[in-house]
Amino acid sequence: MYPSWANLANLFAGRDQKFQAGIADARHRANMPVFWMLGRTQTGKTSVIHYLTGAPEAEIGNGFRPCTRYSREYPFPNPEAPLLNFLDTRGIDEPGYDPAEDLAQFNDKAHVIVVTVKALDHAQENLVRNLDTIRRAKPGRPVLLLLTCLHEAYPQKQHPTPYPFGSSLYPPNISVDLTRSIALQQDRFKTLVDDIIPIDLTKPEEGFAEPNYGGDALKQSILDHLPKAIRQTMLTLDAVTSEFRDESLRRAMPVIVSYSTLAAGAGAIPVPFIDMFLLPGIQAKMIADLATVYGQPLSAERFWEIASSLGAGVLARQAAREAIKIIPGVGSAAGAALAFGMTFALGRAFCIYYRAVCQGHVPDTGTLKRIFEEELGKASRFWKPGG
Amino acid sequence: MTRLRLLAIILLIIIPLLFYMGVGAYHLFETGWTFYVWWPTALCFGTAYFLGWQVARRMKTKTDSHPGDPHWTDRDQFAWGMVQARVEKSADLDQEALTQPKFYYDTAEAIAKELSVVYQPGASDPVGPVTIPELLTVIELATRELHDRVRKYVPGSHLMTIDHWRKTQKAIGWMKHANNGYWVVSAVLNPVKTAARYLAAKTTLTPLQDRLQRGVINWFYAEFISDVGRYLIELYSGRLKVGAEKYRELQEQTIRADEGGGGASPEARPVTITVIGQVKAGKSSLINALLGERKAQTDVLPCTDTITEYVLKSSGLPATLHIMDSIGYSHEGADADQVDKTAEVVRQSDLVLLVGHARNAAKQADVNFVGALQNWFRTRPQYKIPPIMAVLTHADLLTPAMEWQPPYDWSAGIRPKEKSIRDAVGTARESFPDAANIVPACTAENRQWNVTEGVLAGVVNLLGEARGVAFLRCLDESANEDRVGKVFEQLWSLGKTAYTIFRERAGK
Numbered sequence: 094m095y096p097s098w099a100n101l102a103n104l105f106a107g108r109d110q111k112f113q114a115g116i117a118d119a120r121h122r123a124n125m126p127v128f129w130m131l132g133r134t135q136t137g138k139t140s141v142i143h144y145l146t147g148a149p150e151a152e153i154g155n156g157f158r159p160c161t162r163y164s165r166e167y168p169f170p171n172p173e174a175p176l177l178n179f180l181d182t183r184g185i186d187e188p189g190y191d192p193a194e195d196l197a198q199f200n201d202k203a204h205v206i207v208v209t210v211k212a213l214d215h216a217q218e219n220l221v222r223n224l225d226t227i228r229r230a231k232p233g234r235p236v237l238l239l240l241t242c243l244h245e246a247y248p249q250k251q252h253p254t255p256y257p258f259g260s261s262l263y264p265p266n267i268s269v270d271l272t273r274s275i276a277l278q279q280d281r282f283k284t285l286v287d288d289i290i291p292i293d294l295t296k297p298e299e300g301f302a303e304p305n306y307g308g309d310a311l312k313q314s315i316l317d318h319l320p321k322a323i324r325q326t327m328l329t330l331d332a333v334t335s336e337f338r339d340e341s342l343r344r345a346m347p348v349i350v351s352y353s354t355l356a357a358g359a360g361a362i363p364v365p366f367i368d369m370f371l372l373p374g375i376q377a378k379m380i381a382d383l384a385t386v387y388g389q390p391l392s393a394e395r396f397w398e399i400a401s402s403l404g405a406g407v408l409a410r411q412a413a414r415e416a417i418k419i420i421p422g423v424g425s426a427a428g429a430a431l432a433f434g435m436t437f438a439l440g441r442a443f444c445i446y447y448r449a450v451c452q453g454h455v456p457d458t459g460t461l462k463r464i465f466e467e468e469l470g471k472a473s474r475f476w477k478p479g480g
Numbered sequence: 481m482t483r484l485r486l487l488a489i490i491l492l493i494i495i496p497l498l499f500y501m502g503v504g505a506y507h508l509f510e511t512g513w514t515f516y517v518w519w520p521t522a523l524c525f526g527t528a529y530f531l532g533w534q535v536a537r538r539m540k541t542k543t544d545s546h547p548g549d550p551h552w553t554d555r556d557q558f559a560w561g562m563v564q565a566r567v568e569k570s571a572d573l574d575q576e577a578l579t580q581p582k583f584y585y586d587t588a589e590a591i592a593k594e595l596s597v598v599y600q601p602g603a604s605d606p607v608g609p610v611t612i613p614e615l616l617t618v619i620e621l622a623t624r625e626l627h628d629r630v631r632k633y634v635p636g637s638h639l640m641t642i643d644h645w646r647k648t649q650k651a652i653g654w655m656k657h658a659n660n661g662y663w664v665v666s667a668v669l670n671p672v673k674t675a676a677r678y679l680a681a682k683t684t685l686t687p688l689q690d691r692l693q694r695g696v697i698n699w700f701y702a703e704f705i706s707d708v709g710r711y712l713i714e715l716y717s718g719r720l721k722v723g724a725e726k727y728r729e730l731q732e733q734t735i736r737a738d739e740g741g742g743g744a745s746p747e748a749r750p751v752t753i754t755v756i757g758q759v760k761a762g763k764s765s766l767i768n769a770l771l772g773e774r775k776a777q778t779d780v781l782p783c784t785d786t787i788t789e790y791v792l793k794s795s796g797l798p799a800t801l802h803i804m805d806s807i808g809y810s811h812e813g814a815d816a817d818q819v820d821k822t823a824e825v826v827r828q829s830d831l832v833l834l835v836g837h838a839r840n841a842a843k844q845a846d847v848n849f850v851g852a853l854q855n856w857f858r859t860r861p862q863y864k865i866p867p868i869m870a871v872l873t874h875a876d877l878l879t880p881a882m883e884w885q886p887p888y889d890w891s892a893g894i895r896p897k898e899k900s901i902r903d904a905v906g907t908a909r910e911s912f913p914d915a916a917n918i919v920p921a922c923t924a925e926n927r928q929w930n931v932t933e934g935v936l937a938g939v940v941n942l943l944g945e946a947r948g949v950a951f952l953r954c955l956d957e958s959a960n961e962d963r964v965g966k967v968f969e970q971l972w973s974l975g976k977t978a979y980t981i982f983r984e985r986a987g988k
């Protein structure tokens with residue numbers, strides 16, 4: 094009656110071309126922000142990604158995939174249903190680097206350029222030259238300059254608190270060296286960037302009382318500069334990750350949000366019933382990924398057992414969603430919201446299920462059903478379509 | 481006639497002694513003491529054998545393990561390998577031939593042919609273009625060296641004649657005969673005991689004689705090959721153009737300047753060290769730390785925009801160091817001219833300190849700079865690239881950044897900071913596989929670490945190599961100076977002659 098586990102896996106493994114095409118379309122509609130990171134090595138690019146996504150640094154390192162000769166990308170949380178995408182141009186400082194190739198690939202994709210520069214590092218000849226070319230290719234795209242490693246200006250001292258650069262780059266009580274260096278950087282990049290944010294994102298072992306120094310200012314600046322249409326994903330991610338303190342949940346939530354957003358993208362395809370075909374695949378992949386987060390493999394039978402316990406409601410709503418698409422004007426936006434909500438609620442229900450399993454008891458279907466309904470209600474909080 | 485008399489005198493002195501020996505031996509034999517006396521004798525001979533063996537071995541290692549001169553380029557080292565191969569084969573040569581002067585001449589010629597192939601590969605007659613003064617210089621330098629060494633290592637060599645040299649061979653043969661005669665006589669007197677003593681002596685005395693004889697002659701031959709080879713290498717690489725006098729003078733000033741130990745000798749040339757690195761790497765700070773006083777200007781913003789020389793002189797240092805502070809690269813403010821100027825200064829220096837921020841893995845600009853330097857030298861085999869020592873500054877900022885409690889045992893310690901320092905050095909080693917040495921340091925004012933014991937000690941270690949670089953450069957400079965000078969001299973005398981002729985004609 095239900096498709097087998099293997100069938101679902103095949104869908105994602107790319108064996109089914111129709112499915113893949115549908116997913117690609119869904120991804121396109123999901124409005125995933127794409128950050129183009131520019132900066133010399135060791136300037137803190139990975140720390141920025143870590144801060145924005147919450148993914149462990151080692152995972153980020155392994156998640157990078159080469160895409161051009163000088164660049165690589167990191168789709169977060171996974172390549173199938175990325176929420177955010179980070180392009181990292183590592184070659185920026187190499188002698189033969191020519192931005193043409195990266196521009197051809199990324200110019201249309203990248204929404205915002207994030208430039209990382211160590212506050213005290215003035216060896217920026219190559220970066221300035223290449224950034225200039227990239228800036229000219231699309232002058233309207235926001236460029237944020239992050240001045241990193243502030244502590245190098247005051248070795249073995251804690252950061253001044255509270256974070257003083259909220260409203261001005263030249264607050265009082267800042268070390269003269271740092272102020273002068275910031276002034277020079279500002280002068281150097283004045284025509285090349287739209288905002289300058291001094292930050293210091295450090296690993297706990299460095300020993301700073303505030304490891305995310307300036308992090309809030311960074312997030313705010315990104316939200317201020319991201320195009321409206323794609324700002325939502327950032328907000329959603331931020332909302333879900335800041336709400337949950339539990340470690341596994343903090344890892345699981347981006348997965349849920351990413352597949353839910355992808356589902357919303359599928360739901361937004363204005364052709365009725367196409368997502369009837371896409372959604373089970375997306376949801377099954379989400380469950381499989383969640384199982385990895387919790388380290389609890391799930392058999393196909395168990396999956397369908399649980400899914401069908403929630404099933405009646407799910408299927409009825411999906412049918413309703415297709416019907417909505419036929420109504421002119423309401424159409425795909427509502428379809429997207431519902432697809433998001435249902436995938437989100439399904440993911441949440443499974444999280445609770447796994448949690449319980451980890452603690453040694455299996456929740457009954459009634460409890461799961463109740464949770465599903467609750468989460469479906471909450472989902473609308475996280476989903477505000479772009480615009 | 482005098483010879484006979486001399487012989488008579490010697491015999492008159494020796495015969496009584498021989499008589500005592502004979503009588504004594506007989507007496508020992510009579511009383512049965514021979515057995516006891518034999519042991520101290522054996523002990524003496526045994527010790528003598530051991531000492532002789534050691535002398536011979538020392539002579540052998542002296543030639544075998546000669547690493548080549550510090551100023552030699554890769555091509556010279558290759559040629560040196562060929563010379564060394566010859567030295568190794570010398571042990572199998574016919575001992576008789578080694579006493580013939582002609583053999584040495586032929587050997588020298590053969591080496592010259594062999595080495596010329598390395599330096600003038602395509603030439604049909606590679607030895608042809610060598611000028612006569614150059615060849616004489618080789619001979620002069622090689623024989624002088626050999627002379628010095630023979631005086632130093634061969635006892636009584638100042639009295640030795642060629643005749644003696646030839647006779648060494650025969651004398652030893654004669655000694656063997658005499659020895660055998662002695663054994664025959666003893667055997668008649670006391671066959672059993674003599675047989676026992678003969679066996680004992682055979683195993684101790686005879687090999688010692690052979691070894692000493694072979695040792696001295698072989699050693700001489702090996703030294704000869706090495707010296708001729710060494711100066712042929714100098715000849716082919718064009719370093720003898722300046723003549724033996726100038727060559728030796730420069731050699732004294734550069735390479736051998738610190739052989740005496742202690743402080744720098746007054747006529748020694750200072751060693752020039754250039755400090756390079758990206759802008760704000762801490763070059764000027766490192767120089768201040770080395771000087772022990774704040775002489776070079778440092779700042780958090782790009783500030784050094786000229787090349788400045790600082791002098792470091794200290795009684796503990798075997799050389800005076802001239803340290804050049806250069807303009808940092810990778811800065812959009814530094815124009816191409818300044819970078820070229822830095823590169824030029826680096827080519828003229830004896831040692832390079834490549835300064836990099838320990839926390840910045842962005843070493844691409846440094847790798848490029850070093851690569852360009854290596855290329856420059858690769859196309860000029862007559863010079864040698866100065867040794868490059870990398871200094872990783874800002875070690876205090878490595879993880880954990882908040883901690884700074886030197887001293888740190890970075891090569892073996894287990895504290896987190898020590899581990900980070902070690903990792904940083906490891907990464908730098910990957911970027912600069914050709915660096916002679918990589919040293920971490922903190923060069924910030926008031927927080928210095930590993931500057932004297934690390935950086936300065938590293939510099940002193942590389943002085944030998946640095947002096948080799950200086951020597952090559954000086955030779956080349958003086959050869960070029962001389963060439964111009966000589967042409968002028970010739971033109972001048974030509975002019976004078978013309979003038980005299982003109983005046984003579986005009987006078988008529």
Ligand SMILES: Nc1nc2c(ncn2[C@@H]2O[C@H](COP(=O)(O)OP(=O)(O)OP(=O)(O)O)[C@@H](O)[C@H]2O)c(=O)[nH]1
Nearest residue numbers: 760761762763764765778779783784808874922923
């Ligand atoms: N924390 C720390 N700071 C250092 C260290 N070495 C130098 N500094 C600081 O780094 C800054 C730059 O040092 P400079 O010596 O002026 O650098 P430079 O390479 O000569 O710079 P330019 O000549 O302008 O290219 C100064 O503010 C120094 O105080 C170090 O080991 N640790």
Ligand SMILES: [Mg+2]
Nearest residue numbers: 763764783784
């Ligand atoms: Mg300087």
